[in-house]
Each structure stands twice: as C-alpha cells, then as structure tokens.
Amino acid sequence: MEKAIEIRSLSVAYSRRPALEDVTLSVPKGAMVGIVGPNGGGKSTLVKAMLGLVPRLRGEVEVLGRPVDRRARRLVGYVPQREDVDWNFPVSAFDVVMMGRVPSMKLLRRPAHRDKELAWEALRTVGMEKFADTRIGEFSGGQQQRIFLARALAQEAEVLLLDEPVSGVDAPSQHEIFDLLRELQRTGKTVIVTTHDLSCVAERFDLALLLNRRIVAFGRPEEVFTPELLNETYQSHLMILKVGDRTVAIEDGRQGG
Amino acid sequence: MADFLLEPLEFGFMQRGLLASVLVSVICGILGSFVVLKGLAFIGDALAHASFGGVALAFVLGINIYLGAFVFAIATALGIGAITQRGRVSSDTAIGVLFSGTFALGILIISRVDRYTTDLFGYLFGDVLSITATDLWTIAILGLVVLALVLVFYRQLLFVAFDPTVAAASGIATRRLEYLLLALLGVTIVTAIQAVGIVMVVALLVTPSATAYLLTRRFHHMILASVAVGALSALLGIYLSYYLDVASGAAIILVATALFFATLAVTGPVRKLSNAP
Numbered sequence: 001m002e003k004a005i006e007i008r009s010l011s012v013a014y015s016r017r018p019a020l021e022d023v024t025l026s027v028p029k030g031a032m033v034g035i036v037g038p039n040g041g042g043k044s045t046l047v048k049a050m051l052g053l054v055p056r057l058r059g060e061v062e063v064l065g066r067p068v069d070r071r072a073r074r075l076v077g078y079v080p081q082r083e084d085v086d087w088n089f090p091v092s093a094f095d096v097v098m099m100g101r102v103p104s105m106k107l108l109r110r111p112a113h114r115d116k117e118l119a120w121e122a123l124r125t126v127g128m129e130k131f132a133d134t135r136i137g138e139f140s141g142g143q144q145q146r147i148f149l150a151r152a153l154a155q156e157a158e159v160l161l162l163d164e165p166v167s168g169v170d171a172p173s174q175h176e177i178f179d180l181l182r183e184l185q186r187t188g189k190t191v192i193v194t195t196h197d198l199s200c201v202a203e204r205f206d207l208a209l210l211l212n213r214r215i216v217a218f219g220r221p222e223e224v225f226t227p228e229l230l231n232e233t234y235q236s237h238l239m240i241l242k243v244g245d246r247t248v249a250i251e252d253g254r255q256g257g
Numbered sequence: 258m259a260d261f262l263l264e265p266l267e268f269g270f271m272q273r274g275l276l277a278s279v280l281v282s283v284i285c286g287i288l289g290s291f292v293v294l295k296g297l298a299f300i301g302d303a304l305a306h307a308s309f310g311g312v313a314l315a316f317v318l319g320i321n322i323y324l325g326a327f328v329f330a331i332a333t334a335l336g337i338g339a340i341t342q343r344g345r346v347s348s349d350t351a352i353g354v355l356f357s358g359t360f361a362l363g364i365l366i367i368s369r370v371d372r373y374t375t376d377l378f379g380y381l382f383g384d385v386l387s388i389t390a391t392d393l394w395t396i397a398i399l400g401l402v403v404l405a406l407v408l409v410f411y412r413q414l415l416f417v418a419f420d421p422t423v424a425a426a427s428g429i430a431t432r433r434l435e436y437l438l439l440a441l442l443g444v445t446i447v448t449a450i451q452a453v454g455i456v457m458v459v460a461l462l463v464t465p466s467a468t469a470y471l472l473t474r475r476f477h478h479m480i481l482a483s484v485a486v487g488a489l490s491a492l493l494g495i496y497l498s499y500y501l502d503v504a505s506g507a508a509i510i511l512v513a514t515a516l517f518f519a520t521l522a523v524t525g526p527v528r529k530l531s532n533a534p
Binding site: 052100 | 294410413415418419420422423424426427428470473475478479
C-alpha cells in the first residue's frame with residue numbers, strides 16, 4: 001500500500017532538550033490518524049517534522065514517497081494552532097483561502113480562473129462560501145479552523161496536518177470539524193490530527209498514535225487505548241479508571257514543559 | 258482660494274519640497290502597512306537612527322548621502338538579524354545596541370566637522386525645502402524600486418506577514434522574503450530622512466498606516482488608504498509650514514497625528530459594534 005508519510009529513526013531536539021527520540025512511523029494513504037499524548041510530548045514537533053519545519057538530529061521523513069522538498073510541501077496542507085496566527089490582520093476569508101494558491105502561482109501573474117475556482121470550491125467544501133468577504137478576526141474559533149482547512153484544500157493538498165484543531169472550540173463545532181475531516185478522508189485525503197480528545201479519536205479515527213517523545217503505540221484505537229499503554233504514554237498526567245467495561249481517561253490539567 | 262494654493266508653488270524649492278514629501282509619504286504608506294501589522298516600528302526607528310552614521314560619513318567623504326544612509330541601514334538590518342539568530346540576546350536588545358552605536362558614530366563624526374553642522378542637523382529633524390533636483394530623482398527612483406518589488410512579491414509578502422509558519426510549510430521562501438521586507442524598509446527610511454528627519458521617520462511609517470488600519474478591512478485597501486492619508490498629511494503639512502512659518506517635517510507629522518486621532522474618535526465605537534458577533 002502506498003504511504004502518505006514515512007518516518008525512519010527520527011530524532012529532534014530543541015537546544016539539546018530532546019523533543020522526539022527514534023520515531024519510526026508509516027502512515028498509509030487515506031488513513032485518519034489521531035496523535036495523542038501529554039503536553040510537551042512532541043505532538044506539534046512531530047507534525048512540524050512532517051512539514052520539514054524543525055531541524056532533524058537524525059532520521060528521514062518522506063511525504064508521498066518524496067523527501068520534504070518544495071513539491072512535496074505543496075501536497076501537504078497544514079492547519080496550525082490557533083495561537084500561532086494574528087487574527088487582527090485585515091484579510092477576508094477568501095483572501096486567506098487564496099493564500100493556498102500562492103505556492104503554485106507565478107510571480108506577477110494575476111490569479112487564473114482555476115485558482116479562484118479552487119478557492120471557491122474549498123470554501124464550499126467547508127461550508128463557508130457565504131462568508132467569503134468577512135474579515136478573518138470576526139469568525140468563531142470553529143469557523144476560523146474551517147477557513148484554514150479550506151486554504152489547505154485550495155492548495156490541493158493530499159495530506160492534511162492539523163495541530164490541535166479543536167482546542168478552544170465549542171463542542172458542536174468540534175463535531176462539525178471532525179465530521180468534515182471524515183468526509184475529506186472519504187474523498188481520498190490522508191488526515192493527521194493532534195488532539196487532547198481521546199474519546200473522539202476512539203470514536204472517529206482509524207488509527208491512534210500514542211506519543212511521549214517516542215512512539216508508545218500505533219494502531220487501531222480499540223487496540224492501543226488500553227490502561228497500560230495510556231499510563232505509559234501520559235505517566236502521571238493521566239488517570240485511567242475502569243468504569244464497568246469502559247476505560248475512562250482523565251487528563252491532568254498541569255502544563256508539561 | 259486658488260491663490261492660496263498656488264502662491265507657495267511660485268518657488269522652486271516649494272515645488273520640490275511638496276513633490277518630495279508626497280513621494281516619500283506614498284512609499285512610507287506602502288511599507289508602513291507591513292510595519293504596523295508586523296510590529297516593526299522599533300526596528301524601523303532603529304534603521305532610521307542607524308542611517309545617520311552613514312549620512313555623516315558620506316557627508317565627510319563627499320559621496321551621495323543617500324548611498325551612505327542606505328549602506329548603514331541595510332548593514333544594521335542584517336546585523337540585527339544575525340545577532341538575533343545566534344539566540345544569545347533578544348532582537349529588542351540587538352536593535353537597541355546597534356542603533357545607538359551607529360547613531361553615536363554619526364554624532365561623533367559631525368562633532369569633528371562643525372562647519373557643516375547646520376546642514377547635517379537638517380537630516381536629523383528634516384529639511385524638505387532644501388531638497389535638490391538630484392535628491393528628488395534619487396527619491397523617485399528608490400520609490401519606484403520599492404513599489405515594483407512590493408508589486409512583484411505582493412502575494413508572497415502578504416502570506417508570510419499573515420502566517421509565516423504555514424507559508425514556510427507550503428514551500429514559500431519565508432526567510433528570504435523577511436529579509437526582502439527589511440531591505441525595503443531600509444530603502445523606504447532612506448528616502449524619508451531628508452523630508453521628515455531621522456528622528457521622525459518612524460511616525461511617517463506608522464501613523465498614516467495606523468489610521469488606514471482603523472478604516473479598512475482588507476490589506477490592499479489598507480495600503481491604498483495609508484498612501485492617501487500619508488499624501489494628504491504631506492500636502493497639508495507643507496502648506497501649514499509655509500503659511501505658519503514652522504518646520505515642515507514636524508508639520509507633516511502633526512497633521513498625520515491629528516488625522517489618526519480624529520479617525521480613532523470617529524471609528525472607535527463603530528468598529529467595536531461591527532465586531533460584536
């Protein structure tokens with residue numbers, strides 16, 4: 001089966017503090033993967049490594065069979081954490097989605113009909129076409145995430161990487177976003193999401209990755225969400241309770257480093 | 258009324274001064290929109306002060322002062338980038354160290370050549386009415402270069418300004434564009450130092466664009482509004498300086514400041530209302 005992401009023996013460190021150690025991972029094309037783990041466990045770092053945004057100590061990353069070069073980057077759509085973006089910037093939803101076309105556009109050229117059509121189609125897919133002219137700062141958290149997702153779609157990305165797309169988003173919008181991701185997966189996209197929402201991963205994702213600097217487990221949620229593996233992942237940051245035949249995980253609110 | 262507007266234009270120095278200030282305001286309006294949104298005011302102020310070292314040195318050596326100012330501004334911008342990337346001190350600190358150092362060098366040089374001091378003080382506080390035809394050409398050419406580069410890289414610059422991480426992730430040469438923006442900022446500042454003076458350049462960069470930010474909802478509208486507000490400030494400022502016999506640079510800046518506060522007063526409540534969900 002063709003691989004969307006192939007990572008071999010990847011290690012990443014920030015000023016000598018290890019963030020990822022010896023990560024080897026193979027994500028099949030068309031999968032929907034939830035990355036879970038404690039704060040400071042390297043979830044965002046792993047996503048950024050897939051995008052070639054962090055320096056590697058060692059190891060290799062391949063996207064759709066290519067090293068992370070300019071062509072590979074166009075095939076990977078990234079939706080960053082909400083805190084990373086300046087929401088006061090004077091740009092409309094359509095302006096933001098059109099940014100997805102910038103890597104493919106020639107300098108000086110006006111956007112072609114196809115560029116605009118892709119942007120509109122992406123806005124329709126996420127259900128935001130009515131708000132194309134609205135300034136980005138006026139949207140709710142869930143709407144902002146959908147517009148950023150539309151930008152990744154306008155980029156014609158095959159692999160979608162979302163970093164904490166539902167943090168600070170109200171519950172109904174969270175469900176809408178995950179439903180949307182499910183639909184995109186059905187159209188053939190590979191979807192990789194970091195999240196704190198274990199139950200959502202258990203219910204809606206094909207694959208779960210337990211990460212705490214190294215990979216603790218990677219497999220179907222019902223196979224890897226066991227008290228032993230979750231305890232190993234979260235260590236003291238998670239309380240695992242058995243309630244009847246269900247495993248309940250309660251995450252500790254303390255922020256890790 | 259026509260006489261009132263035309264009378265100052267009988268003098269060549271007034272024509273040149275007016276043209277120069279409007280040109281400079283237009284260039285500053287374009288770059289200022291990036292400065293306001295990216296929080297580059299301090300680095301802009303620093304590049305302006307740093308260029309004084311170049312102005313003084315070029316003056317003493319008898320070469321084009323715009324060239325001297327440009328070299329110092331660009332070297333300082335690169336220096337700030339290089340020191341910050343090493344990660345040992347914050348960019349704020351790097352800016353503080355470099356700009357006071359290069360500014361002091363300028364002061365040191367002019368303290369040795371006292372017969373030119375009055376001319377050089379024109380660069381500190383602005384002396385747009387002493388602008389020569391050659392200066393005007395230099396400003397016009399530099400302005401065209403800035404305009405052309407912003408037009409060519411507009412979409413990429415906007416993407417990187419709004420969301421640098423995603424821009425880099427999708428294959429845009431983010432680092433190079435950030436350096437391009439700093440270089441353009443350096444050029445813009447150099448064009449403005451004679452019109453409003455090193456000490457006040459940052460106001461011409463920031464104030465009209467801040468006014469434009471209050472009035473607009475999309476980035477290209479902000480740039481256009483910022484250019485218009487800047488040009489209006491320059492026009493009104495020059496006429497004020499002629500009829501009231503006050504310093505032209507200061508008059509331009511004060512008009513821009515007044516326009517900002519007037520806009521703030523008018524749009525403040527409206528913008529808040531429209532933001533409500």
